[in-house]
Amino acid sequence: MTHALETQALDSLAARGSGHPEWIWRDGALVPWEQATVHVNAVGHASVAAVFEGIKAYLAADGHRLLAFRLDDHLRRLFDSARLCRLDLPGSVDDLREAILTLLRANACRTDTYIRPWAFPRGVIREQMVPAGTRCEIVVDSWPFHSHLLTPRGCRAAVSSWIRVSDASMPPRAKTFSNYHNGRLAMMEARENGHDWPILLNERHKVSEGPGACVALVRDGTVVTPSLTSGLLAGLTRDSVCALTRDLGLALEEREVDRSELYLADELFFMGTAWEILPITTIDGRRVGDGTMGPVTTRLEREYAAIVRGRSERHPEWLTEIPLDPG
Numbered sequence: 001m002t003h004a005l006e007t008q009a010l011d012s013l014a015a016r017g018s019g020h021p022e023w024i025w026r027d028g029a030l031v032p033w034e035q036a037t038v039h040v041n042a043v044g045h046a047s048v049a050a051v052f053e054g055i056k057a058y059l060a061a062d063g064h065r066l067l068a069f070r071l072d073d074h075l076r077r078l079f080d081s082a083r084l085c086r087l088d089l090p091g092s093v094d095d096l097r098e099a100i101l102t103l104l105r106a107n108a109c110r111t112d113t114y115i116r117p118w119a120f121p122r123g124v125i126r127e128q129m130v131p132a133g134t135r136c137e138i139v140v141d142s143w144p145f146h147s148h149l150l151t152p153r154g155c156r157a158a159v160s161s162w163i164r165v166s167d168a169s170m171p172p173r174a175k176t177f178s179n180y181h182n183g184r185l186a187m188m189e190a191r192e193n194g195h196d197w198p199i200l201l202n203e204r205h206k207v208s209e210g211p212g213a214c215v216a217l218v219r220d221g222t223v224v225t226p227s228l229t230s231g232l233l234a235g236l237t238r239d240s241v242c243a244l245t246r247d248l249g250l251a252l253e254e255r256e257v258d259r260s261e262l263y264l265a266d267e268l269f270f271m272g273t274a275w276e277i278l279p280i281t282t283i284d285g286r287r288v289g290d291g292t293m294g295p296v297t298t299r300l301e302r303e304y305a306a307i308v309r310g311r312s313e314r315h316p317e318w319l320t321e322i323p324l325d326p327g
């Protein structure tokens with residue numbers, strides 16, 4: 001299956017193209033979608049330092065609730081990103097959680113919903129270097145998405161010639177829009193060479209991550225994923241998959257990973273909020289396993305899918321319940 005994630009993005013766009021949500025949350029209040037505008041002068045400067053999150057709320061299997069996955073962890077990471085970028089976010093994690101719940105209720109979200117909070121310097125800033133401590137405004141957008149969990153899928157990955165931005169230059173630990181230029185360059189290279197997604201190495205030439213997801217391999221039943229000091233975003237899906245690996249009694253190694261280990265892996269997969277758990281079926285044109293989702297990936301995916309839909313007893317602390325209005 002090619003470009004599974006592109007398809008997902010297009011699905012989301014199509015869903016939005018037929019109409020946008022009524023409300024958007026902006027700086028403390030619900031605002032009608034059309035009125036949530038900024039002055040054109042603000043855009044360029046704002047985007048340099050802006051930080052954001054991508055969160056998913058899944059419709060529970062019983063159809064009565066949305067379940068936001070690791071909501072508070074995402075919000076804490078947003079505040080961490082702002083701290084690293086020296087931005088001053090108004091309010092607290094509690095405030096932002098409430099804002100998100102208010103928004104989802106106002107938009108009468110009744111289906112799988114992607115939630116994007118982002119924060120950028122307030123107003124028109126005439127300095128190119130946004131000063132430390134600049135007051136930000138926070139916006140939260142949301143739109144429907146289509147989950148690919150529990151469907152046959154896979155992607156072709158390639159090791160990129162682009163090196164992941166380093167903690168010594170632009171910390172990948174911060175989820176800031178400007179870091180995505182690095183992943184975009186790698187993604188275009190991968191596509192031009194007939195693959196779907198790149199895997200970037202870090203400045204030590206060890207495996208770091210994909211442009212929008214962390215990566216793991218399975219060898220002889222052990223799940224191996226680059227350590228958090230390998231030049232990556234501390235992915236919450238990665239963290240969840242590590243916990244599930246332990247729950248299932250499988251061996252887990254979080255450490256530096258060599259490029260050559262990718263070629264010897266029995267299974268390889270990406271993991272991230274948007275990409276969920278996405279098997280990699282070829283790496284640099286070499287087949288991984290038998291070219292389909294491997295047994296360990298399948299077990300992890302099933303557990304993950306059961307949790308996000310509220311069908312599992314495991315990790316209730318990962319879910320924030322949002323009851324749906326019966327109407």
Ligand SMILES: Cc1ncc(COP(=O)(O)O)c(C=O)c1O
Binds near residue numbers: 209232234238273
């Ligand atoms: C660069 C990058 N790495 C990893 C991830 C995975 O993080 P998470 O699982 O928290 O979504 C993302 C997703 O946003 C990402 O953009």
